[in-house]
Amino acid sequence: MHVIQTEAELRDVIGAEIPGLAEKNQPRLNEFAIDFIARSPFLVLSTADAEGRIDASPKGDGPGFVLVEDETHLVIPDRPGNRLAYGHHNILANPRVGVLFLLPGTPETLRVNGRASLTPEPELLERLAARGKPAVLAIRVEVEEVFFHCAKAFLRGRVWKPETWGERHQVSFGKMFAAQRNAPPETAEAIDAMVEADYRDNL
CATH class of the missing domain: 1.10.1200 (Non-ribosomal Peptide Synthetase Peptidyl Carrier Protein; Chain A)
Known part of the structure:
Protein backbone atom coordinates (compact mmCIF):
# COMPACT_ATOMS: atom_id res chain seq x y z
CA MET A 1 0.00 0.00 0.00
CA HIS A 2 1.33 3.42 -0.95
CA VAL A 3 1.51 5.79 2.02
CA ILE A 4 1.67 9.55 1.51
CA GLN A 5 4.79 10.93 3.19
CA THR A 6 4.97 14.60 2.21
CA GLU A 7 2.69 17.59 1.85
CA ALA A 8 3.59 17.74 -1.84
CA GLU A 9 2.26 14.21 -2.34
CA LEU A 10 -0.86 15.12 -0.39
CA ARG A 11 -1.51 18.18 -2.53
CA ASP A 12 -1.06 16.11 -5.68
CA VAL A 13 -4.04 14.04 -4.52
CA ILE A 14 -6.40 16.57 -2.94
CA GLY A 15 -5.40 19.71 -4.84
CA ALA A 16 -4.19 23.12 -3.74
CA GLU A 17 -5.70 25.00 -0.81
CA ILE A 18 -8.54 27.28 -1.85
CA PRO A 19 -7.16 30.85 -1.73
CA GLY A 20 -8.44 32.90 1.19
CA LEU A 21 -10.44 30.07 2.78
CA ALA A 22 -8.21 29.81 5.84
CA GLU A 23 -9.14 33.41 6.68
CA LYS A 24 -12.36 32.07 8.18
CA ASN A 25 -10.23 30.78 11.09
CA GLN A 26 -10.33 33.34 13.88
CA PRO A 27 -8.38 33.63 17.16
CA ARG A 28 -11.45 34.37 19.28
CA LEU A 29 -15.18 33.75 19.53
CA ASN A 30 -17.24 36.18 17.48
CA GLU A 31 -20.98 36.82 17.77
CA PHE A 32 -21.82 33.98 15.37
CA ALA A 33 -19.77 31.43 17.31
CA ILE A 34 -21.18 32.59 20.65
CA ASP A 35 -24.72 32.29 19.31
CA PHE A 36 -24.04 28.77 18.01
CA ILE A 37 -22.61 27.67 21.37
CA ALA A 38 -25.65 29.14 23.15
CA ARG A 39 -27.92 26.94 21.01
CA SER A 40 -25.83 23.76 21.06
CA PRO A 41 -26.80 20.83 23.34
CA PHE A 42 -23.90 18.58 22.33
CA LEU A 43 -20.16 18.63 21.69
CA VAL A 44 -17.22 16.28 21.25
CA LEU A 45 -14.07 17.10 23.22
CA SER A 46 -10.84 15.75 21.70
CA THR A 47 -7.72 15.41 23.82
CA ALA A 48 -4.32 13.75 23.52
CA ASP A 49 -1.84 12.53 26.10
CA ALA A 50 1.85 13.42 26.20
CA GLU A 51 2.62 10.69 23.66
CA GLY A 52 -0.12 11.73 21.24
CA ARG A 53 -2.69 9.02 22.03
CA ILE A 54 -6.11 10.46 21.25
CA ASP A 55 -9.43 10.43 23.07
CA ALA A 56 -12.74 11.92 21.90
CA SER A 57 -15.43 12.35 24.54
CA PRO A 58 -19.07 13.37 23.99
CA LYS A 59 -20.54 16.02 26.30
CA GLY A 60 -24.16 17.07 26.30
CA ASP A 61 -26.88 18.90 28.21
CA GLY A 62 -29.51 21.54 27.59
CA PRO A 63 -28.85 24.16 24.90
CA GLY A 64 -26.28 26.64 26.15
CA PHE A 65 -24.81 24.25 28.72
CA VAL A 66 -21.33 25.54 27.86
CA LEU A 67 -20.53 28.83 29.55
CA VAL A 68 -18.89 31.50 27.40
CA GLU A 69 -16.93 33.69 29.81
CA ASP A 70 -15.58 36.03 27.14
CA GLU A 71 -14.23 35.98 23.57
CA THR A 72 -11.30 33.75 24.48
CA HIS A 73 -12.59 31.55 27.31
CA LEU A 74 -15.36 28.98 27.55
CA VAL A 75 -16.19 26.46 30.26
CA ILE A 76 -17.51 22.94 29.71
CA PRO A 77 -19.29 21.31 32.68
CA ASP A 78 -18.38 17.76 33.56
CA ARG A 79 -21.32 15.64 34.77
CA PRO A 80 -21.37 12.27 36.57
CA GLY A 81 -19.91 9.56 34.35
CA ASN A 82 -17.94 6.34 34.44
CA ARG A 83 -14.96 8.04 36.15
CA LEU A 84 -12.42 6.51 33.77
CA ALA A 85 -11.34 10.13 33.16
CA TYR A 86 -9.39 9.48 29.96
CA GLY A 87 -9.80 13.06 28.75
CA HIS A 88 -9.00 14.52 32.16
CA HIS A 89 -5.74 12.58 32.37
CA ASN A 90 -4.87 13.78 28.88
CA ILE A 91 -5.49 17.42 29.77
CA LEU A 92 -3.19 17.10 32.78
CA ALA A 93 -0.44 15.77 30.50
CA ASN A 94 -1.19 17.87 27.41
CA PRO A 95 -3.58 20.85 27.55
CA ARG A 96 -4.19 21.02 23.78
CA VAL A 97 -7.83 20.27 22.95
CA GLY A 98 -10.26 20.43 20.06
CA VAL A 99 -14.00 20.94 20.55
CA LEU A 100 -16.67 20.19 17.94
CA PHE A 101 -20.08 21.77 18.63
CA LEU A 102 -23.19 20.30 16.99
CA LEU A 103 -26.68 21.73 16.66
CA PRO A 104 -29.49 19.27 15.82
CA GLY A 105 -30.95 19.96 12.40
CA THR A 106 -28.05 22.22 11.39
CA PRO A 107 -25.51 20.60 9.05
CA GLU A 108 -22.72 23.09 9.79
CA THR A 109 -20.59 22.58 12.90
CA LEU A 110 -18.39 24.84 15.00
CA ARG A 111 -14.80 23.92 15.79
CA VAL A 112 -12.82 25.44 18.64
CA ASN A 113 -9.17 24.65 19.35
CA GLY A 114 -7.22 25.79 22.38
CA ARG A 115 -5.69 24.91 25.73
CA ALA A 116 -7.72 23.38 28.56
CA SER A 117 -7.42 23.26 32.32
CA LEU A 118 -9.48 21.54 35.02
CA THR A 119 -10.98 23.44 37.93
CA PRO A 120 -13.13 22.46 40.94
CA GLU A 121 -14.05 26.08 41.86
CA PRO A 122 -17.32 25.74 43.83
CA GLU A 123 -18.86 28.99 42.56
CA LEU A 124 -18.16 28.05 38.95
CA LEU A 125 -19.53 24.53 39.41
CA GLU A 126 -22.70 26.02 40.85
CA ARG A 127 -23.07 28.33 37.84
CA LEU A 128 -22.89 25.23 35.67
CA ALA A 129 -25.55 23.37 37.67
CA ALA A 130 -28.22 21.31 35.91
CA ARG A 131 -31.21 19.41 37.29
CA GLY A 132 -30.47 20.86 40.73
CA LYS A 133 -26.91 19.51 40.83
CA PRO A 134 -23.65 21.45 40.42
CA ALA A 135 -21.15 20.24 37.85
CA VAL A 136 -18.64 17.68 39.11
CA LEU A 137 -15.75 19.50 37.47
CA ALA A 138 -15.25 22.35 35.02
CA ILE A 139 -13.09 22.25 31.91
CA ARG A 140 -11.98 25.77 31.03
CA VAL A 141 -10.77 26.24 27.46
CA GLU A 142 -8.57 29.14 26.45
CA VAL A 143 -9.58 29.69 22.83
CA GLU A 144 -6.84 29.89 20.20
CA GLU A 145 -8.70 29.09 16.98
CA VAL A 146 -12.38 29.14 15.98
CA PHE A 147 -14.06 28.33 12.69
CA PHE A 148 -17.28 26.97 11.25
CA HIS A 149 -17.05 23.72 9.31
CA CYS A 150 -19.12 23.36 6.15
CA ALA A 151 -22.15 21.09 5.88
CA LYS A 152 -20.87 18.54 3.34
CA ALA A 153 -20.23 15.65 5.76
CA PHE A 154 -23.69 15.93 7.33
CA LEU A 155 -25.35 16.34 3.94
CA ARG A 156 -23.58 13.29 2.53
CA GLY A 157 -24.44 11.27 5.62
CA ARG A 158 -28.00 12.64 5.69
CA VAL A 159 -27.49 12.80 9.44
CA TRP A 160 -30.49 14.97 10.25
CA LYS A 161 -32.90 13.12 7.91
CA PRO A 162 -35.04 10.86 10.16
CA GLU A 163 -36.31 8.90 7.17
CA THR A 164 -32.75 7.58 6.61
CA TRP A 165 -32.10 6.46 10.19
CA GLY A 166 -33.54 2.96 9.98
CA GLU A 167 -34.46 0.93 13.03
CA ARG A 168 -33.02 2.14 16.33
CA HIS A 169 -29.94 0.16 17.29
Whole structure:
Protein backbone atom coordinates (compact mmCIF):
# COMPACT_ATOMS: atom_id res chain seq x y z
CA MET A 1 0.00 0.00 0.00
CA HIS A 2 1.33 3.42 -0.95
CA VAL A 3 1.51 5.79 2.02
CA ILE A 4 1.67 9.55 1.51
CA GLN A 5 4.79 10.93 3.19
CA THR A 6 4.97 14.60 2.21
CA GLU A 7 2.69 17.59 1.85
CA ALA A 8 3.59 17.74 -1.84
CA GLU A 9 2.26 14.21 -2.34
CA LEU A 10 -0.86 15.12 -0.39
CA ARG A 11 -1.51 18.18 -2.53
CA ASP A 12 -1.06 16.11 -5.68
CA VAL A 13 -4.04 14.04 -4.52
CA ILE A 14 -6.40 16.57 -2.94
CA GLY A 15 -5.40 19.71 -4.84
CA ALA A 16 -4.19 23.12 -3.74
CA GLU A 17 -5.70 25.00 -0.81
CA ILE A 18 -8.54 27.28 -1.85
CA PRO A 19 -7.16 30.85 -1.73
CA GLY A 20 -8.44 32.90 1.19
CA LEU A 21 -10.44 30.07 2.78
CA ALA A 22 -8.21 29.81 5.84
CA GLU A 23 -9.14 33.41 6.68
CA LYS A 24 -12.36 32.07 8.18
CA ASN A 25 -10.23 30.78 11.09
CA GLN A 26 -10.33 33.34 13.88
CA PRO A 27 -8.38 33.63 17.16
CA ARG A 28 -11.45 34.37 19.28
CA LEU A 29 -15.18 33.75 19.53
CA ASN A 30 -17.24 36.18 17.48
CA GLU A 31 -20.98 36.82 17.77
CA PHE A 32 -21.82 33.98 15.37
CA ALA A 33 -19.77 31.43 17.31
CA ILE A 34 -21.18 32.59 20.65
CA ASP A 35 -24.72 32.29 19.31
CA PHE A 36 -24.04 28.77 18.01
CA ILE A 37 -22.61 27.67 21.37
CA ALA A 38 -25.65 29.14 23.15
CA ARG A 39 -27.92 26.94 21.01
CA SER A 40 -25.83 23.76 21.06
CA PRO A 41 -26.80 20.83 23.34
CA PHE A 42 -23.90 18.58 22.33
CA LEU A 43 -20.16 18.63 21.69
CA VAL A 44 -17.22 16.28 21.25
CA LEU A 45 -14.07 17.10 23.22
CA SER A 46 -10.84 15.75 21.70
CA THR A 47 -7.72 15.41 23.82
CA ALA A 48 -4.32 13.75 23.52
CA ASP A 49 -1.84 12.53 26.10
CA ALA A 50 1.85 13.42 26.20
CA GLU A 51 2.62 10.69 23.66
CA GLY A 52 -0.12 11.73 21.24
CA ARG A 53 -2.69 9.02 22.03
CA ILE A 54 -6.11 10.46 21.25
CA ASP A 55 -9.43 10.43 23.07
CA ALA A 56 -12.74 11.92 21.90
CA SER A 57 -15.43 12.35 24.54
CA PRO A 58 -19.07 13.37 23.99
CA LYS A 59 -20.54 16.02 26.30
CA GLY A 60 -24.16 17.07 26.30
CA ASP A 61 -26.88 18.90 28.21
CA GLY A 62 -29.51 21.54 27.59
CA PRO A 63 -28.85 24.16 24.90
CA GLY A 64 -26.28 26.64 26.15
CA PHE A 65 -24.81 24.25 28.72
CA VAL A 66 -21.33 25.54 27.86
CA LEU A 67 -20.53 28.83 29.55
CA VAL A 68 -18.89 31.50 27.40
CA GLU A 69 -16.93 33.69 29.81
CA ASP A 70 -15.58 36.03 27.14
CA GLU A 71 -14.23 35.98 23.57
CA THR A 72 -11.30 33.75 24.48
CA HIS A 73 -12.59 31.55 27.31
CA LEU A 74 -15.36 28.98 27.55
CA VAL A 75 -16.19 26.46 30.26
CA ILE A 76 -17.51 22.94 29.71
CA PRO A 77 -19.29 21.31 32.68
CA ASP A 78 -18.38 17.76 33.56
CA ARG A 79 -21.32 15.64 34.77
CA PRO A 80 -21.37 12.27 36.57
CA GLY A 81 -19.91 9.56 34.35
CA ASN A 82 -17.94 6.34 34.44
CA ARG A 83 -14.96 8.04 36.15
CA LEU A 84 -12.42 6.51 33.77
CA ALA A 85 -11.34 10.13 33.16
CA TYR A 86 -9.39 9.48 29.96
CA GLY A 87 -9.80 13.06 28.75
CA HIS A 88 -9.00 14.52 32.16
CA HIS A 89 -5.74 12.58 32.37
CA ASN A 90 -4.87 13.78 28.88
CA ILE A 91 -5.49 17.42 29.77
CA LEU A 92 -3.19 17.10 32.78
CA ALA A 93 -0.44 15.77 30.50
CA ASN A 94 -1.19 17.87 27.41
CA PRO A 95 -3.58 20.85 27.55
CA ARG A 96 -4.19 21.02 23.78
CA VAL A 97 -7.83 20.27 22.95
CA GLY A 98 -10.26 20.43 20.06
CA VAL A 99 -14.00 20.94 20.55
CA LEU A 100 -16.67 20.19 17.94
CA PHE A 101 -20.08 21.77 18.63
CA LEU A 102 -23.19 20.30 16.99
CA LEU A 103 -26.68 21.73 16.66
CA PRO A 104 -29.49 19.27 15.82
CA GLY A 105 -30.95 19.96 12.40
CA THR A 106 -28.05 22.22 11.39
CA PRO A 107 -25.51 20.60 9.05
CA GLU A 108 -22.72 23.09 9.79
CA THR A 109 -20.59 22.58 12.90
CA LEU A 110 -18.39 24.84 15.00
CA ARG A 111 -14.80 23.92 15.79
CA VAL A 112 -12.82 25.44 18.64
CA ASN A 113 -9.17 24.65 19.35
CA GLY A 114 -7.22 25.79 22.38
CA ARG A 115 -5.69 24.91 25.73
CA ALA A 116 -7.72 23.38 28.56
CA SER A 117 -7.42 23.26 32.32
CA LEU A 118 -9.48 21.54 35.02
CA THR A 119 -10.98 23.44 37.93
CA PRO A 120 -13.13 22.46 40.94
CA GLU A 121 -14.05 26.08 41.86
CA PRO A 122 -17.32 25.74 43.83
CA GLU A 123 -18.86 28.99 42.56
CA LEU A 124 -18.16 28.05 38.95
CA LEU A 125 -19.53 24.53 39.41
CA GLU A 126 -22.70 26.02 40.85
CA ARG A 127 -23.07 28.33 37.84
CA LEU A 128 -22.89 25.23 35.67
CA ALA A 129 -25.55 23.37 37.67
CA ALA A 130 -28.22 21.31 35.91
CA ARG A 131 -31.21 19.41 37.29
CA GLY A 132 -30.47 20.86 40.73
CA LYS A 133 -26.91 19.51 40.83
CA PRO A 134 -23.65 21.45 40.42
CA ALA A 135 -21.15 20.24 37.85
CA VAL A 136 -18.64 17.68 39.11
CA LEU A 137 -15.75 19.50 37.47
CA ALA A 138 -15.25 22.35 35.02
CA ILE A 139 -13.09 22.25 31.91
CA ARG A 140 -11.98 25.77 31.03
CA VAL A 141 -10.77 26.24 27.46
CA GLU A 142 -8.57 29.14 26.45
CA VAL A 143 -9.58 29.69 22.83
CA GLU A 144 -6.84 29.89 20.20
CA GLU A 145 -8.70 29.09 16.98
CA VAL A 146 -12.38 29.14 15.98
CA PHE A 147 -14.06 28.33 12.69
CA PHE A 148 -17.28 26.97 11.25
CA HIS A 149 -17.05 23.72 9.31
CA CYS A 150 -19.12 23.36 6.15
CA ALA A 151 -22.15 21.09 5.88
CA LYS A 152 -20.87 18.54 3.34
CA ALA A 153 -20.23 15.65 5.76
CA PHE A 154 -23.69 15.93 7.33
CA LEU A 155 -25.35 16.34 3.94
CA ARG A 156 -23.58 13.29 2.53
CA GLY A 157 -24.44 11.27 5.62
CA ARG A 158 -28.00 12.64 5.69
CA VAL A 159 -27.49 12.80 9.44
CA TRP A 160 -30.49 14.97 10.25
CA LYS A 161 -32.90 13.12 7.91
CA PRO A 162 -35.04 10.86 10.16
CA GLU A 163 -36.31 8.90 7.17
CA THR A 164 -32.75 7.58 6.61
CA TRP A 165 -32.10 6.46 10.19
CA GLY A 166 -33.54 2.96 9.98
CA GLU A 167 -34.46 0.93 13.03
CA ARG A 168 -33.02 2.14 16.33
CA HIS A 169 -29.94 0.16 17.29
CA GLN A 170 -29.89 -0.87 20.94
CA VAL A 171 -26.42 -1.08 22.47
CA SER A 172 -26.18 -3.65 25.28
CA PHE A 173 -23.23 -3.15 27.60
CA GLY A 174 -24.42 -6.22 29.45
CA LYS A 175 -24.16 -8.49 26.41
CA MET A 176 -20.72 -7.12 25.55
CA PHE A 177 -19.44 -7.66 29.10
CA ALA A 178 -20.97 -11.13 29.27
CA ALA A 179 -19.36 -12.10 25.96
CA GLN A 180 -15.94 -10.89 27.12
CA ARG A 181 -16.21 -12.76 30.43
CA ASN A 182 -18.15 -15.79 29.16
CA ALA A 183 -20.85 -14.91 31.69
CA PRO A 184 -24.46 -16.20 31.64
CA PRO A 185 -27.36 -14.20 30.13
CA GLU A 186 -28.54 -13.26 33.62
CA THR A 187 -25.35 -11.25 34.08
CA ALA A 188 -26.01 -9.32 30.87
CA GLU A 189 -29.57 -8.56 31.96
CA ALA A 190 -28.42 -7.36 35.39
CA ILE A 191 -25.78 -5.06 33.89
CA ASP A 192 -28.23 -3.58 31.39
CA ALA A 193 -30.69 -2.93 34.22
CA MET A 194 -27.95 -1.13 36.17
CA VAL A 195 -27.09 0.99 33.13
CA GLU A 196 -30.72 1.98 32.59
CA ALA A 197 -31.08 2.91 36.26
CA ASP A 198 -27.94 5.05 36.01
CA TYR A 199 -29.33 6.80 32.92
CA ARG A 200 -32.55 7.50 34.80
CA ASP A 201 -31.16 8.57 38.16
CA ASN A 202 -27.65 9.92 37.62
CA LEU A 203 -27.59 12.43 34.77
